[in-house]
Amino acid sequence: MSTPKIALKNVTxxxxxxxxxxxIDLEVAKGESLVVIGGSGTGKxxxxxxxxxxxxxxxxxxxxxxxxxxxLRSREREKLLHKFGMLFQGAALFDSLKVWENVAFGLIQGAxxxxxxxxxxxxxxxxxxxxxxxxxxxxxxxxxxxxxKRVGLAxxxxxxxxxxxxxxxxxxxxxxxxxxxxxxxxxxxKDLGAxxxxxxxxxxxxxxxxxxxxxxxxxxxxxxxxxxDIDDSGNAYVDQFVHGRADGPIKMQIKAL
Amino acid sequence: MGFLAATGxxxxxxxxxxxxxxxxxxxxxxxxxxPPLYPRQILRQMIDIxxxxxxxxxxxxxxxxxxxxxxxYSGFSRFQAEGAIATVVVLxxxxxxxxxxxxxxxxxxxxxxxxxxxxxxxxxEQIDALSTLSTNPHKYLVAPRLIAGLTMVPLLVIVADIIGxxxxxxxxxxxxxxxxxxxxxxxxxxxxxxDVISGLVKAAIFGFLIALMGCxxxxxxxxxxxGVGAATTNAVVSASIMILVWNYLITGLFFSTK
Ligand SMILES: Nc1ncnc2c1ncn2[C@@H]1O[C@H](COP(=O)(O)OP(=O)(O)O)[C@@H](O)[C@H]1O
Ligand SMILES: [Mg+2]
Numbered sequence: 001m002s003t004p005k006i007a008l009k010n011v012t013x014x015x016x017x018x019x020x021x022x023x024i025d026l027e028v029a030k031g032e033s034l035v036v037i038g039g040s041g042t043g044k045x046x047x048x049x050x051x052x053x054x055x056x057x058x059x060x061x062x063x064x065x066x067x068x069x070x071x072l073r074s075r076e077r078e079k080l081l082h083k084f085g086m087l088f089q090g091a092a093l094f095d096s097l098k099v100w101e102n103v104a105f106g107l108i109q110g111a112x113x114x115x116x117x118x119x120x121x122x123x124x125x126x127x128x129x130x131x132x133x134x135x136x137x138x139x140x141x142x143x144x145x146x147x148x149k150r151v152g153l154a155x156x157x158x159x160x161x162x163x164x165x166x167x168x169x170x171x172x173x174x175x176x177x178x179x180x181x182x183x184x185x186x187x188x189x190k191d192l193g194a195x196x197x198x199x200x201x202x203x204x205x206x207x208x209x210x211x212x213x214x215x216x217x218x219x220x221x222x223x224x225x226x227x228x229d230i231d232d233s234g235n236a237y238v239d240q241f242v243h244g245r246a247d248g249p250i251k252m253q254i255k256a257l
Numbered sequence: 258m259g260f261l262a263a264t265g266x267x268x269x270x271x272x273x274x275x276x277x278x279x280x281x282x283x284x285x286x287x288x289x290x291x292p293p294l295y296p297r298q299i300l301r302q303m304i305d306i307x308x309x310x311x312x313x314x315x316x317x318x319x320x321x322x323x324x325x326x327x328x329x330y331s332g333f334s335r336f337q338a339e340g341a342i343a344t345v346v347v348l349x350x351x352x353x354x355x356x357x358x359x360x361x362x363x364x365x366x367x368x369x370x371x372x373x374x375x376x377x378x379x380x381x382e383q384i385d386a387l388s389t390l391s392t393n394p395h396k397y398l399v400a401p402r403l404i405a406g407l408t409m410v411p412l413l414v415i416v417a418d419i420i421g422x423x424x425x426x427x428x429x430x431x432x433x434x435x436x437x438x439x440x441x442x443x444x445x446x447x448x449x450x451x452d453v454i455s456g457l458v459k460a461a462i463f464g465f466l467i468a469l470m471g472c473x474x475x476x477x478x479x480x481x482x483x484g485v486g487a488a489t490t491n492a493v494v495s496a497s498i499m500i501l502v503w504n505y506l507i508t509g510l511f512f513s514t515k
Contacts, residue, residue, distance in 0.1 A: 049385065052385075052388070052389055053388075054385045054388055054389075074393065078391050078393065079391075081388065081389055081390075081391050082391050084389055085389070086386070086389045088382045088385065088386055089382070090381055090382060092381055092382040092383050092385065092386040093383075093386075094378075094383055094386070094387075095383075096374075105390050105392070106390040106391060106392075109295075109390065109391070109392045109397070110390055110391035110392060155386075155390075159390075
C-alpha cells in the first residue's frame with residue numbers, strides 16, 4: 001500500500017482538565033474524500049487544527065506525505081501549509097479586506113504574485129463558485145452567509161492546494177444553499193484532484209461528498225467505512241447518529257459538567 | 258495551608274503570564290526586523306495612529322499647556338516668581354506631560370482598537386485562516402503595529418509639545434498680560450536638547466508598549482464577544498500602568514542627579 005496522504009496515530013489533546021482527543025487513529029489516502037461525522041463538541045475542529053499545526057497535540061504522530069509534522073519549526077510549517085486549503089466553520093473572511101483581496105490573499109502574501117494578476121485569478125475563482133465579478137469589490141460583511149461560505153471556498157482553492165479541509169461547510173445554511181455548497185465542494189475537489197477531509201454533522205452533506213466516512217465519538221474514531229455502507233454499518237453509535245435518534249448508546253450530556 | 262497554596266498558584270500564574278508575554282514580545286520583535294515586511298499594513302497602522310490621533314492629542318496638549326500657565330501663575334505669584342512660568346510650561350510639557358498624556362490618550366484610542374480588532378480576528382478564526390494561507394500572524398498583524406507605534410507616537414509628541422507650549426503662550430500673553438517676545442525668549446532660554454529628547458524616547462517606548470499590549474491581549478483573547486471586551490479593557494489598563502511605571506524609570510535614567 002502506498003503512503004497515505006495524511007496519517008494520524010494515537011493523537012491526544014486536552015484543554016485544562018478536559019480530554020478532547022483521546023487517541024485518534026485515521027488515515028486519508030491520496031485523492032480520496034473523507035467525511036468525519038460526529039456530534040457537536042466531540043473534537044472535530046480540534047482534530048483538523050491539530051493536523052494544520054494551529055494546535056499542538058499532546059502526544060501521537062501526524063504525518064503528511066509520510067513527513068512527521070508535529071515538531072515542525074515555523075518556517076517549515078509555513079511551507080507545509082502551502083499544500084493545504086481550509087474552509088472555516090464561520091468562513092473566517094478578513095473583514096478589513098475586500099472580497100477579491102480575501103480570495104487572492106494566499107497568492108499575494110504567500111506566493112508573492114503581483115496584485116493585478118492575483119486579482120484576475122481571484123475573479124476567476126469567484127466565478128467557479130458562482131459569484132459574479134461585482135461581488136469582488138464588496139466587503140465580506142455585505143454578503144449573506146451562503147455567499148460568505150462561497151468566498152471562503154474560493155479562498156481555500158485559490159492556491160490550488162493538494163489537501164482541502166472543510167469544517168462544517170453547510171452548518172447554518174438553508175437546505176438548498178447547503179446542497180449548492182455540497183455540489184461546489186464535490187466539483188472543486190474533483191477539478192483539483194485534491195485530497196479532501198470534511199467535517200460535518202449533516203448526513204445529507206456527508207452522503208453527497210464522501211468516498212469514505214469516519215465517525216468520531218468521545219475523542220476517538222469509532223468507525224470508518226465506505227460511504228455506501230453507512231446505512232448498514234453494524235455499529236449502534238453510527239446508526240443512532242445517522243438516523244438522528246435521541247435514545248441509543250450515545251448519551252447526550254443534558255446537565256452541564 | 259490553603260493560603261500558601263493559593264499564593265503559590267497565583268505566583269505560578271503570574272510567572273506563566275510573564276513568560277508568555279516575554280515569548281510573544283521576542284517573537285514579534287524578531288518579525289519586525291526579518292523580511293518580508295508588509296508595507297501596506299505598516300502604512301495603514303501609521304495613518305491610524307499618527308494621523309487620526311492628532312485631534313485628541315492636540316486638544317489634550319492645548320488645554321494642558323493652558324492650565325499649566327494658569328496654575329503656575331497663581332502658585333508662583335505667591336513668591337514673585339511669575340517670570341518662571343514660560344520655563345515651567347516648556348519643561349513640564351516636553352519632559353513629562355507631552356509624552357505621558359499623549360501616551361495615555363493613544364492607549365485609550367489605539368490600544369483598545371488593536372485589542373478589539375485582533376481579538377475579533379482570533380475568535381472568528383481569522384488568525385487561524387492567516388496561518389493556513391502561509392502568512393505568519395505575528396509578522397502580518399503584530400509587527401506592523403509595533404513598528405507604527407514605535408515611530409508614530411514620537412511624532413505625535415513633537416506635535417503635542419508644540420501645541421502645549423503654544424497653549425501656555427496663549428494664556429500667558431492674552432490672559433496674564435505677559436509681553437509676547439519676552440515669553441518666547443523665556444521659553445527658549447533654559448530649554449536643553451535633553452528635555453525634548455528624553456520626552457521623545459519616552460514616546461517611542463510608550464508607543465511600543467501600547468501596541469504590544471493591544472496585540473498581546475487581542476491575540477490571546479478567547480470566548481466570543483465577552484472575551485474581546487475583556488481583552489480591550491486589559492489592553493488599555495495594562496498599557497496605562499506600564500506607561501506610568503516606565504515614565505518613572507526613564508526619567509530616573511535621564512535626570513538622576515549625580
Ligand atoms: N482553544 C481551545 N481552548 C480550550 N478549549 C477548546 C479550544 N478549542 C476547542 N476547545 C474545546 O474542545 C471541545 C471540542 O471542540 P471542537 O473540536 O471545536 O468541537 P466540534 O467537534 O464541534 O468541532 C469543545 O468542548 C471546546 O470547548
Ligand atoms: Mg467545530
